[in-house]
Amino acid sequence: MLDIKTFRSALEQLEEEKKIPKEKILDAIEQAMAAAYKKDYGKKGQIIRAKFDLETGKTDFFQIKIVVDETIAKMEGEEDSDSAEEDERVRFNSEHHIMLEDAKKIKKDVKLNDEVVFPLESKDDYGRIAAQTAKQVIIQRIREAERTSIIDEYGTKEGEIVTGIVQKIERGNVYVDFNRATGILAAEEQIPGEFFQRGQRVRAYLYSVEDTQRGINLRLSRTHPKFIEKLFAIEAPEIENGIVEIKSIAREAGSRSKIAVSSNDEHIDPVGSCVGQKGTRVNTITSELLGEKIDIIPWSEDPRQFISNSLSPAKVLSIEIDENEHKAVLEVADDQLSLAIGKGGQNVRLAAKLTGWRIDIKGNGKEMASTDGENVEVSEAGEEKTEEEKEEKSKTKKSKK
Numbered sequence: 229m230l231d232i233k234t235f236r237s238a239l240e241q242l243e244e245e246k247k248i249p250k251e252k253i254l255d256a257i258e259q260a261m262a263a264a265y266k267k268d269y270g271k272k273g274q275i276i277r278a279k280f281d282l283e284t285g286k287t288d289f290f291q292i293k294i295v296v297d298e299t300i301a302k303m304e305g306e307e308d309s310d311s312a313e314e315d316e317r318v319r320f321n322s323e324h325h326i327m328l329e330d331a332k333k334i335k336k337d338v339k340l341n342d343e344v345v346f347p348l349e350s351k352d353d354y355g356r357i358a359a360q361t362a363k364q365v366i367i368q369r370i371r372e373a374e375r376t377s378i379i380d381e382y383g384t385k386e387g388e389i390v391t392g393i394v395q396k397i398e399r400g401n402v403y404v405d406f407n408r409a410t411g412i413l414a415a416e417e418q419i420p421g422e423f424f425q426r427g428q429r430v431r432a433y434l435y436s437v438e439d440t441q442r443g444i445n446l447r448l449s450r451t452h453p454k455f456i457e458k459l460f461a462i463e464a465p466e467i468e469n470g471i472v473e474i475k476s477i478a479r480e481a482g483s484r485s486k487i488a489v490s491s492n493d494e495h496i497d498p499v500g501s502c503v504g505q506k507g508t509r510v511n512t513i514t515s516e517l518l519g520e521k522i523d524i525i526p527w528s529e530d531p532r533q534f535i536s537n538s539l540s541p542a543k544v545l546s547i548e549i550d551e552n553e554h555k556a557v558l559e560v561a562d563d564q565l566s567l568a569i570g571k572g573g574q575n576v577r578l579a580a581k582l583t584g585w586r587i588d589i590k591g592n593g594k595e596m597a598s599t600d601g602e603n604v605e606v607s608e609a610g611e612e613k614t615e616e617e618k619e620e621k622s623k624t625k626k627s628k629k
Contacts, residue, residue, distance in 0.1 A: 232285040239282075247381065247408070248373045254280060256369030258287075263365055265289050265348075273324040276348070289348040293326040295340055301325055378409050378444045382437050389458045390446070394428045404430055404448060411446035419450050419518050420482040431516070433458060450517075451481035459516060460487070463509040466501040473498075475527040478581035482520055486538065486578045488527035499524050523578075531556070535587065538579035542568035555586040565591040 239250050261278035270276055275292040301320040318325075331338045338344065382390075392404035392411055400415035402424050413432055424430065432448035433455035449455060457474050466472040471493050479485040489498040502524045503510050510522055523541070528534040535556045536544040542564045549556045560568045568589050569576050580587045 232282070235285070236282060242370070247377045248370065252373040253370060254282065256366050256373065259369065260363075260365035261287050262289070271323050273321040275324060287350065289350060291323075291346045291348055293331075293344045293346065294324065295328055295331045295338055295342045295344060296320065296325045297328045297340060300340065301327075374408075375439065375444060379437060379439060382406075382409060382434070382444070382446060385434055386437050387454070388434055389431055389455070389462070390434045390448070391429060391431050394424050394426050394430055396426060397424060402430070404432070404446075406446065409444045409446055411448045413448040413450065417447075417449040417451050419520070421518060422450070422482075451479070453477040453479045453485075456485055456487065456513065456517070456522070459513045460502055460509075463504065463512055464501050466491075466496060466498075471496055472501045473527075476582050476584075478578040480574065480578065482518055484521045484523070484574055484578060485517075486523045486525060486540075486582045488525055488534070488538070488582055490527040499526055525582075531583070531585065535579070535583050535585055538582050539568050539575065539587075539589070542575065544568075549585075553586070554584070555588065556583075557588045557590065559590050559592075562591040565589065 239253055242248050242253060243250050258278040258280050261280065262276045265278065266274060266276045275294075277290050277292060279288045279290070281287070296318075300317060302315070302317045303320050320327075326344050328338070328340060331342070331344050334344060390406065390411070392406045395403045395405040395410065397403070400418075402413040402418065404411035404413060411432065411434070413430070417432075432450050433452045434446055435449050435452055435454070436447035438445040438447060454477075456477055456479060460474060461467045464472065467474065472489055472491050475488045475490055477485065477487050487502070489502055491498040491501075501509075504512075510524065514520060514522060525537040525540050528537065531549060532547050535549070535558070536547055539558065539560075542560055544558050544560055546559045547556055558568070567575070570578075576587055576589055
């Protein structure tokens, strides 16, 4: 016999720990009971429903019949139409249907396609096979309800930073435990040089919630540009409440990033808000990102000003822009050229990504740096190399070897 007190306690525990509403579990149980009853005692075509009383533990069973008439159902003995398209009526089944005139004897205001409910005899013993069927259906429905609950919970967190515990590390991928779901921090989403240990707490950007056959997967990233944006929102209340906006981000994870910021309040300094007193805010984020350098520059509606700012920390002497080709040519002092270009062309490359403009930099001397946002080419001033010239130069070097 079912211990109803223990059963209610188990339902409350499932609701608290698994976040599955009691009503969903009860619905799963009733459907399982109905399936078990039909398997042992039902007939073909029957619609059987169960009603479980959580107070008494008693289950009542009902047969449902759909109200039809000759326009909906084809009576037994009635000849089939030559064309299936001409007659779309269903075949009448006395276990599944009830004619309108008969239904009105039971309920006067009944209409076509309404349901008429008939009580069924309760059965105390469903049999071993039927009980197993009921158990399997209950487990399946609880899993489905739990899956829906997890999607509802973490779906609202998509695009946010989440914190979990490292569960295991396999083939470079880090699996992060969130109690009710598992997050995957793929190797390519990790900051170069990062090392994780089992049991370690880790923060990451949740960029996707995937519903797979094996369960719910939370796709995580620590290299995504939005990860920096969300970290600044945590550290700087001005960003969180919308006074300061991050307009664009260019990032080479683990090495260097540039962010462009603006303020909706003329009394609030956007750069200062992100840097914090004595650099506390930006230093906290830099530590989280394994020492990644972060350049914070003021955004401007004027492309000349914005592009000039983006080359920070280098100082720009002059700038010319070609809006048709979306290209800017900047001049800097010779002693600023290497700073403007950056190690391996990183500074000018990030500036191009941040602004969306192709940037050429020239000094007072002969050197010039050109970038399309991805590749940087340094050449003689005014003699920017074409792809053909680069290829020819490469062939010449090989032939000399």
